[in-house]
Amino acid sequence: MRKLLISLLVLALVGVAAFAQKVVNVMHGWPGAQAPAFQMIVDAFEAENPDIDVVVEIVGRDRPTILATKLAGGNPPDLTPHPWIGTMRQWADQGVIVDLTDLVDTSEINPALVPIGEYKGGLYGLFIFPNVKSLIWYNPKQFAANGYEIPNTWYELLALSEQILADGGAPFSIGIESGPASGWPGTDWIEDIVLRTAGAEVYDKWVNHEIPWTDPRIKLAFETFGSLFDKGYVLGGPIGALTTNFGDAADPLFLDPPAAFMHHQATFIQGFFNDHFDGLVAGEDYDIFPLPTITPKATPDGSIPLLVSGDVVTVFNKRPEVIKFAQFLTSETAANIWSSELGELSAHVNADPEDFESPITRKAQEMLLNATVSRYDGSDLMPGEIGTGAFWSGVLDYISGIDLDTVLAAIEAAAQDAY
Amino acid sequence: MGDHRARPGRLKRIAHSVGLKLIRDPAGAVVRFLERGAPGRLLLRLIRSLVRWFRSVRWRSWSFVAPALLLIGFFLVYPTVVTIARSFFGRGIDLFGPNVEFVGLTNWKYVFTSPIMLTALRNNALWAVLFTGCTVGFGLVLAVMLDRVKYEKFVKSIIFIPAAISGVGVAVIWKFVYAFRPAHIDQIGILNAIVVALGGQPVGWLLERPWVNNILLIVVGIWMWTGFCMVILSAAYKNIPKPLLEAARIDGANEWRVFRNIILPLLAPTAAVVATTMVVQVLKIFDIIYVMTNGNFDTEVIANRMYKEAFLFNNYGRSSAIAVVLLILVVPFMIMNIRRFAKQEGGR
Known part of the structure; x- marks a missing residue:
């Protein structure tokens, strides 16, 4: 009798478990247009797997804090896309994230992008949502009206800047204010310049702190960036750059008459100015060209080095349904939803630039596919104290007029502590 | 033979009387036993003062204060103590987790x-x-x-x-x-x-x-x-x-x-x-x-x-x-x- 009861109970439990939906908790930080696009990917996954329920939590602000707290409390999400490669490596060292090497098949991800999620022989991040950073945005109509041509070298870029200046305009609009994250757009400039003046090898050493911040090659990159200000190329000068929010910084290109002619920013910035101005047409009202090479020695093959960023997917729990969702994110279905809905780049191995409607996305995708040298955003690879601390405030200090040697020594002191 | 019988009888009587004493006046029996030696007397004095303290405590008042004290202890005193201790250790979040080695006054x-x-x-x-x-x-x-x-x-x-x-x-x-x-x-x-x-x-x-x-x-x-x-x-x-x-x-x-x-x-x-x-x-x-x-x-x-x-x-x-x-x-x-x-x- 008792045996019968127990077996009935066990059967009941098994039955409940079989009918209960399996849940995958996802946390992401895309409050804008990306959120509905990601939801469409989730819907497509749930349609294929009716037994799995993907619960999405959107955390727009202070996500690192919330995630760190959840992790400390032993309650992280199952999976999260994030750009903090440096932090991800710390997690890997602490053993709180899943090594996906034998769990997820990465054959559908662009092979050039896979290594970005690798660390100490394991695979901890799937680079699925890429962004290209080394872009200069310009207004083709204004360029045509003034007879300006797209520069192919750094010297052509400087010559163009001189010409714009002589014509009474401001060559660049730079905005590095970003609330508590102020400084990061400046770090992108420095990183791009390091790749172009010192090369990828030095870049890697710099990011891993194998060379000090006071190294002359790093100093040169800061000075090259600073020279844009010294020569009066920047709208509003140092104060303009320090007080302009990154999201508003491209707007001067679209004023009539334009207050500035060029803007350095990643692909995502089009979302901002399209929000601020109605009826802008990609390819007609705005277009991109890559930030040209500077020192031929730094890029021997002559190709333009590419700075990329974006979100990698990291998994905290290796339940089969979580892995299944992670695998789905690498699929062509997911990649197509993402790029067709948002005009965002695709990390899929079969992504064909010709498929993209927007000429901007097409160009950026071509750059992503063709780049022989591409590097992930250095500030995201560095430990938090540097990448989101001393480097940010160092750039702000330098632009605001503090002596460069002092700035670099301060970052170096923090780096000695952090690495 | 009689002696042989008498011995267990006497033991029985002693055991009986001790047992009776233990039953009739257990505390007194224990006290008398303890008073025989110096360490026992010390223990006794300690127990007595404890009892006196216990009687002097206003348990009813404390029972009113206890919830507040528990909450303050848990949410204020405990975190404060841990934070102070934490300031002498490395960077990790959990005092008992990884990356938390003693670093002395480095943080200070x-x-x-x-x-x-x-x-x-x-x-x-x-x-x-x-x-x-x-x-x-x-x-x-x-x-x-x-x-x-x-x-x-x-x-x-x-x-x-x-x-x-x-x-x-x-x-x-x-x-x-x-x-x-x-x-x-x-x-x-x-x-x-x-x-x-x-x-x-x-x-x-x-x-x-x-x-x-x-x-x-x-x-x-x-x-x-x-x-x-x-x-x-x-x-x-x-x-x-x-x-x-x-x-x-x-x-x-x-x-x-x-x-x-x-x-x-x-x-x-x-x-x-x-x-x-x-x-x-x-x-x-x-x-x-x-x-x-x-x-x-x-x-x-x-x-x-x-x-x-x-x-x-x-x-x-x-x-x-x-x-x-x-x-x-x-x-x-x-x-x-x-x-x-x-x-x-x-x-x-």
Whole structure:
């Protein structure tokens, strides 16, 4: 009798478990247009797997804090896309994230992008949502009206800047204010310049702190960036750059008459100015060209080095349904939803630039596919104290007029502590 | 044979009597047993004093206090102790987790020698002096002056409004006030709009280190908290018996002397409580800085640094040391405040 009861109970439990939906908790930080696009990917996954329920939590602000707290409390999400490669490596060292090497098949991800999620022989991040950073945005109509041509070298870029200046305009609009994250757009400039003046090898050493911040090659990159200000190329000068929010910084290109002619920013910035101005047409009202090479020695093959960023997917729990969702994110279905809905780049191995409607996305995708040298955003690879601390405030200090040697020594002191 | 039988009989009797004693008077039996040796007597004395203490404790009173004590112990004392201990260990979050080795005074050395912490300590000192002085000073002046204004309640409500806005909201508002646009673009910040209208060049207010930007940030705090000080001081002012002031005036004292020699001494205890509250407020100032400059351009403060070290840099050891500094700085003012408050309550 008792045996019968127990077996009935066990059967009941098994039955409940079989009918209960399996849940995958996802946390992401895309409050804008990306959120509905990601939801469409989730819907497509749930349609294929009716037994799995993907619960999405959107955390727009202070996500690192919330995630760190959840992790400390032993309650992280199952999976999260994030750009903090440096932090991800710390997690890997602490053993709180899943090594996906034998769990997820990465054959559908662009092979050039896979290594970005690798660390100490394991695979901890799937680079699925890429962004290209080394872009200069310009207004083709204004360029045509003034007879300006797209520069192919750094010297052509400087010559163009001189010409714009002589014509009474401001060559660049730079905005590095970003609330508590102020400084990061400046770090992108420095990183791009390091790749172009010192090369990828030095870049890697710099990011891993194998060379000090006071190294002359790093100093040169800061000075090259600073020279844009010294020569009066920047709208509003140092104060303009320090007080302009990154999201508003491209707007001067679209004023009539334009207050500035060029803007350095990643692909995502089009979302901002399209929000601020109605009826802008990609390819007609705005277009991109890559930030040209500077020192031929730094890029021997002559190709333009590419700075990329974006979100990698990291998994905290290796339940089969979580892995299944992670695998789905690498699929062509997911990649197509993402790029067709948002005009965002695709990390899929079969992504064909010709498929993209927007000429901007097409160009950026071509750059992503063709780049022989591409590097992930250095500030995201560095430990938090540097990448989101001393480097940010160092750039702000330098632009605001503090002596460069002092700035670099301060970052170096923090780096000695952090690495 | 008889002997042989008698022995167990006697043992039985002894056992019986001991057993009886144990049953009839167990405590007495144990006591008598213990009194036989010195260690026993010592133990006995200890037990007796324990019993006496136990009887003297007012268990009913304690049972009322116990829940509060438990909560304070769990949510205040325990975290404080752990944080203090934590400040001597490495960066990891969990005291018993990975990356948490004993590092001695390393974190403390950072707190008192690193340039950024020295800046933060200096700024907090600047805040403590300027912010406290101005909020209490303006609050006092407003409380006394507005007493004579016809629309007193209305004006006081307006001045109090900023205290009802969240710190982040206030910071966002003032970020607009100080906003900068290059000279040939329309200014959106009122301060620069005025400067430009008067023919000047726009100024990057929050970038003018180290004095202008810090003082302008302190102005934001003053704007926010003056109303609060005014309301409390105004209530105290209204409690001053009016005949006292009239008597002074009849005796020929002018308004300044009335203020200086009668109003001020009577308001002093309240002003002291308000001032200590403001100092505590200023030591933990965070929101205005976090939103407006995030501590860049030499505007760092202790609490913002603590937040950064913990949540951005994941260095909980260092963050704990900063937290303890904050605690140590706040404690004397808290004690002063509580003492003053108790004195005032007792006097009533």
